[in-house]
Amino acid sequence: MSAREPTVPFFSGAASIRRDWAELEPRIREITARGVFTCGPVVAELEAAVGAYTGARQAVACNNGTDALILTLRAAGIGPGDEVIVPAYSFFASASCVLHAGAQPVLVDVLPGSYAMDVERAAAAITPRTRAIMPVHLFSQTADLVALCELADAYGLQVIEDSAEAIGMRVERPGGGHRHAGLWGRAGVLSFFPTKTLGALGDAGMVLTDDESLAAAVRRMRVHGDGGAYHWQELGWNSRCDELQAAVLLTRLARLDEDIARRAALVELYNARLASVGPAVATPWQAPAKRQSNLVWYVYLIETDRRDELVAHLAEHGVGTEVYYPRPLSRQPCLRSLPGASQPVPVAEAASAHAVALPLYPDLTHEQVDRVCDLVAAFHGASRGSAAS
Amino acid sequence: MTATLTYHGWDRRYGAAAADEVLAVVREVAESDEFILKSRALALETAIAARTGAAHAVACASGTGALTLVLTALGIGPGEEVITPAFSFVASASPIALVGAKPVFADVDEDTATLDPAAAAAAVTVRTRAVLPAHLFSCAAPMASLRALADRHGLALVEDSAVSLGALVDGRAAGRHGDAGVFSFYPGKPLGGIGDGGMVITDSEPLATAVRMLRNHGQDLAVRFLHHRVGFNCRMDELVAGYLLRALPRLDGALASRRALASRYESRLRPLAPAVVPPPAGFGGRFDGRSVYSYVVRAADRERLRAHLLRRGVQTAVYYPRPLHLQPVFASLGYRAGAFPVAERLAATSLALPLYPGLTPSEVDRVCDAIAEWYS
Numbered sequence: 001m002s003a004r005e006p007t008v009p010f011f012s013g014a015a016s017i018r019r020d021w022a023e024l025e026p027r028i029r030e031i032t033a034r035g036v037f038t039c040g041p042v043v044a045e046l047e048a049a050v051g052a053y054t055g056a057r058q059a060v061a062c063n064n065g066t067d068a069l070i071l072t073l074r075a076a077g078i079g080p081g082d083e084v085i086v087p088a089y090s091f092f093a094s095a096s097c098v099l100h101a102g103a104q105p106v107l108v109d110v111l112p113g114s115y116a117m118d119v120e121r122a123a124a125a126i127t128p129r130t131r132a133i134m135p136v137h138l139f140s141q142t143a144d145l146v147a148l149c150e151l152a153d154a155y156g157l158q159v160i161e162d163s164a165e166a167i168g169m170r171v172e173r174p175g176g177g178h179r180h181a182g183l184w185g186r187a188g189v190l191s192f193f194p195t196k197t198l199g200a201l202g203d204a205g206m207v208l209t210d211d212e213s214l215a216a217a218v219r220r221m222r223v224h225g226d227g228g229a230y231h232w233q234e235l236g237w238n239s240r241c242d243e244l245q246a247a248v249l250l251t252r253l254a255r256l257d258e259d260i261a262r263r264a265a266l267v268e269l270y271n272a273r274l275a276s277v278g279p280a281v282a283t284p285w286q287a288p289a290k291r292q293s294n295l296v297w298y299v300y301l302i303e304t305d306r307r308d309e310l311v312a313h314l315a316e317h318g319v320g321t322e323v324y325y326p327r328p329l330s331r332q333p334c335l336r337s338l339p340g341a342s343q344p345v346p347v348a349e350a351a352s353a354h355a356v357a358l359p360l361y362p363d364l365t366h367e368q369v370d371r372v373c374d375l376v377a378a379f380h381g382a383s384r385g386s387a388a389s
Numbered sequence: 390m391t392a393t394l395t396y397h398g399w400d401r402r403y404g405a406a407a408a409d410e411v412l413a414v415v416r417e418v419a420e421s422d423e424f425i426l427k428s429r430a431l432a433l434e435t436a437i438a439a440r441t442g443a444a445h446a447v448a449c450a451s452g453t454g455a456l457t458l459v460l461t462a463l464g465i466g467p468g469e470e471v472i473t474p475a476f477s478f479v480a481s482a483s484p485i486a487l488v489g490a491k492p493v494f495a496d497v498d499e500d501t502a503t504l505d506p507a508a509a510a511a512a513v514t515v516r517t518r519a520v521l522p523a524h525l526f527s528c529a530a531p532m533a534s535l536r537a538l539a540d541r542h543g544l545a546l547v548e549d550s551a552v553s554l555g556a557l558v559d560g561r562a563a564g565r566h567g568d569a570g571v572f573s574f575y576p577g578k579p580l581g582g583i584g585d586g587g588m589v590i591t592d593s594e595p596l597a598t599a600v601r602m603l604r605n606h607g608q609d610l611a612v613r614f615l616h617h618r619v620g621f622n623c624r625m626d627e628l629v630a631g632y633l634l635r636a637l638p639r640l641d642g643a644l645a646s647r648r649a650l651a652s653r654y655e656s657r658l659r660p661l662a663p664a665v666v667p668p669p670a671g672f673g674g675r676f677d678g679r680s681v682y683s684y685v686v687r688a689a690d691r692e693r694l695r696a697h698l699l700r701r702g703v704q705t706a707v708y709y710p711r712p713l714h715l716q717p718v719f720a721s722l723g724y725r726a727g728a729f730p731v732a733e734r735l736a737a738t739s740l741a742l743p744l745y746p747g748l749t750p751s752e753v754d755r756v757c758d759a760i761a762e763w764y765s
Contacts, residue, residue: 009422017419028415032408035399037576037583063450063585066606066622092606092616099619102489194424201415202424202584202626203450224453224479225718230709232479232718235486238451242584244415244628325614332616334607 008359008368010320011195015363016259020251027247039223039240046246047206049253050190054167054180056208058215061241062222065164065191065205069097071239072160072187072207073132075217078103082131084160087117087143088328089348090136094162095329095338103131105338107330109345113285114292115301116143118347123151125340132158137166137181139301139324139357140284142293145171145184152185159185163208166190167198168260169293181293182208192249195361197263197298198256200245262362263297266369270300270358273373280304280380282354299324303354304380311356313379319372322357394743394752396704397577401747411583414631421627426605429630434588436637437572440555441562443590445597448625449604452551452573455587457484458623459569460519462599463545465490469518471547474504474525475712476732481523481549482713492722493517494714496729501673502685502739503530505731506538513542523549526683526708526741527651528673529558532566539567547571551587554580555640556680563680564590569600574633577745579647579682580640586629646746647681653750654684654742657757664688664764683708687738694763695740701759706741 017024031042043061051059062068078084082103086094089110098105108121115138122133133152135143142163152159163169166181167190173179182188187209192200207218217234220227225236252259271283282303286295301324304310311321328348330341358372403411418424430448438446449455465471467489473482475494482492495508504522520539522530532548539546546567550556553563554572564570572578574586589600599618601610607620651668658667666687672680685708688694695705712732714724726733742756 012422014420014422017416021416024415025412028412029408032403032411032583033400035402035576038585064622064624092608092614093622096606096616096619100621200424201419202628203622203624224483226479227717230479230707231711232483232716234718235483236718237457237483237487238453238480238585240585242626242628244411244584245626248415323614327614334616334618 005318006371007318008320008372010322010359011361012363013194013199013361016252020255023251024247027251028244031243031247037243040243042243042246042250043241046241046250046253049250050206053253053256054182054208056180056183057210058208058212060207060215060218060222061246062205062207062218063239063241064203065189065193066093066097067239068189068191068205068207069093069162070100071218071221072189072214073097073101073103074221075214076132076158076160076186078131081129083127083129084132084134085122085125085130086134086329087136088330088345089115089325089351090138090162090329091325092329092332094134094136095335098134106130106340107328107338107343107345109347110351112347112350114141114143115139115351116141117148119144119147119151122148126155126157130155130157132160134160134162136162137169137293139165139299140295140297142166142169142171142181144292145181146174149184161185161188163188164191164205165196165298166293166296167196168256168296171293183210186211187214192245197260197296198249198252200248202242202245204241204245204249259362260296263360264295266360266364267297267300269366269369270373273370274302274376277377277380281376297360299357300360301355301357303351304356305354307354307356310376310379314372314375317375319375320359324355324357325352327352391702391755393702394704394755396706396741396743398743398745398748402745410635411632414583414628414635418627418631423627425626426624427627429627429634430625433625433630433633436634437588437590440637441564441590443562443565444592445590445594447589447597447600447604448630449587449589450623450625451585452571452575452587453480453484454604454621454623455571455573455589456480456547456549457487458600458603458621459547459571459589459596460484460488460490461603462596463519463547463568465518468516470514470516471519471521472509472512472517473521474523474732475714475729476502476709476735477523477525477549477713478709479713479716479718480551481521482719485521490518492719494724494729496731497735498531499731500669501528501530502526502735503528504535506531506534509535510538513544517542517544519545519547521547521549523551524553524558524563526552526685527668527681529553529556529563529680532558536566552578552682553680554578555644565592568593569596574629579643579680580633580636582629583632584626584629586625586633643746644680647744650744650748650750650753651681651684653753654757657754658686658760661761661764665694665760681744683741684744685739685741687735688740689738691738691740694760697763698756698759703756703759704743708739708741709736712736
């Protein structure tokens with residue numbers, strides 16, 4: 001890239017922190033004066049606030065989204081000899097959490113467009129050892145939770161949602177009204193990884209559930225299984241949430257709906273600009289199936305045949321991208337020996353070959369979106385499209 | 390009526406000046422858009438390696454996480470046993486169970502409350518893979534004897550030095566006596582962070598590489614989203630690393646003020662023995678008096694002494710009310726009361742007195758006066 005070209009990082013949150021600083025600073029001063037830096041009153045306040053935002057009766061903060069999944073599975077009693085059905089297209093933690101609980105992940109293919117677990121594939125994967133189905137809600141919408149819950153009910157299985165990316169996603173209930181992602185089955189999780197729709201300045205995560213006893217078990221296990229005064233009840237580890245991360249999250253939660261709207265506006269801009277590039281670039285699936293959630297744009301994912309070349313071209317011009325995900329879980333070196341890992345997952349394979357995420361975050365400017373789209377258009381040799389403001 | 394002296398004194402550990410420092414770290418990290426395991430964590434690893442002399446230092450999310458990563462990196466798992474003290478914080482044993490292996494408890498030495506090499510030797514079986522001693526409170530485990538034991542049986546030696554950063558054990562940095570050692574940066578530690586953090590140190594390059602991979606989901610160290618091993622999310626935040634980098638130069642001062650407070654306790658409480666027994670003179674000697682974390686005394690009437698101190702406005706803590714082999718979490722291992730008499734005696738008699746930088750000499754006197762009053 002030439003020195004004059006403006007860069008577009010894959011993620012930046014610095015401007016948001018400057019915006020929020022006047023609210024954040026007094027919170028940080030309070031934490032420092034109190035001297036409690038892990039799992040203190042600010043974490044409790046965050047748990048109450050996220051509980052109110054999502055409608056979860058219990059929200060239990062922990063160190064990260066992966067731990068939230070492991071804690072949930074263990075608290076749900078899933079362990080050795082059990083199978084959990086997981087989509088083959090996801091972040092690694094969707095499968096590793098099952099292994100860390102001592103159970104076996106059974107990987108099934110996803111649907112094109114939504115990248116969510118294919119309900120028919122899930123049904124076909126049920127065995128006498130299946131204990132749970134774990135749908136993952138990727139990028140901008142949920143899996144078909146109504147159908148998956150019906151399937152789970154029919155076989156007496158638990159639904160545990162990897163809703164790490166799904167804050168703000170709500171699904172219409174068959175009886176009317178909406179329910180937030182993560183609350184359709186036994187429990188769900190949130191990740192507050194810095195780039196997430198609600199992101200911290202480091203690792204943090206949360207378990208969401210209406211199940212009081214599951215929440216109580218997670219609360220114990222996140223502090224070494226301590227039932228109080230160093231009486232260790234069950235196997236746990238250290239998975240506490242830091243107070244400083246909770247302060248950042250509380251501050252940002254107050255503006256979360258604004259941030260979600262800002263993301264949606266940027267997506268419209270991307271869609272309009274990339275439409276002119278033509279069929280070489282597939283913009284994200286726009287019409288959620290009837291029983292999927294509203295769109296909350298955590299990630300703007302396009303598909304294109306010359307993905308790796310495009311990534312290199314954008315990097316050369318200072319634009320960051322991420323390949324979510326470069327291979328199906330069944331082709332990760334450490335998961336290849338899983339039973340069933342050799343089953344074909346053609347939809348996951350195709351997505352792995354073609355998908356790439358473009359920069360999307362509230363601090364991104366219209367000019368930066370234009371710049372990214374200009375570079376994508378130039379790469380595909382298309383007309384440069386109309387210049388947006 | 391004097392104000393209650395709290396055990397931890399959290400609100401006295403970080404003053405107004407600390408707030409400015411914490412704010413500066415938060416702002417700097419936010420402006421840099423570097424959040425997890427980036428330049429500050431790397432700089433901290435370099436600084437801890439230099440301080441301890443270890444060839445490799447690997448930052449992670451907590452001391453417990455550090456132990457879990459080390460055991461996983463050593464390939465310890467189902468069907469295997471790891472020998473660990475019956476009297477310790479639960480995290481000396483829980484990582485063994487978390488990786489699927491069996492914790493095998495052994496009794497501790499009466500004076501130092503650390504793993505007894507003879508008891509450890511007696512616990513070795515054909516399934517034993519490692520010995521995992523812990524430095525506890527302010528005493529070091531007998532690492533030379535345990536190293537010899539491990540070498541004799543071809544076992545790994547993992548040093549739970551979570552509380553001992555900055556200390557020398559028999560002249561060599563704590564954490565450097567086994568195949569790997571770990572540190573915790575929990576805020577209560579002598580070098581405490583502004584959130585949880587931990588570190589693995591080792592001289593073994595393959596072990597360090599495995600831990601680096603395992604702390605971040607088993608990912609290839611160069612290629613994102615390529616997972617070679619079923620790893621964990623056990624990463625250090627830049628916020629924590631940024632603060633620790635600023636605090637590390639203050640570690641020796643923090644240890645010195647803890648030592649001064651401990652000396653004052655020692656001179657006031659020694660005359661009261663054996664009604665109340667202070668830690669062994671020089672903390673058993675192996676630390677050369679360099680490391681003081683918790684100040685734990687023993688008293689046969691611990692519960693009544695504790696209640697008396699509370700009436701006098703002095704909070705204390707019980708580390709630990711029950712030895713590990715009798716904790717519910719390890720009930721399935723089948724140990725019974727009486728299995729480890731020293732550990733059981735320590736669990737019944739140990740009492741931790743307030744000790745933290747910022748505690749004043751006159752407050753130490755107040756605690757000692759109240760103890761003296763009880764035994765007068």
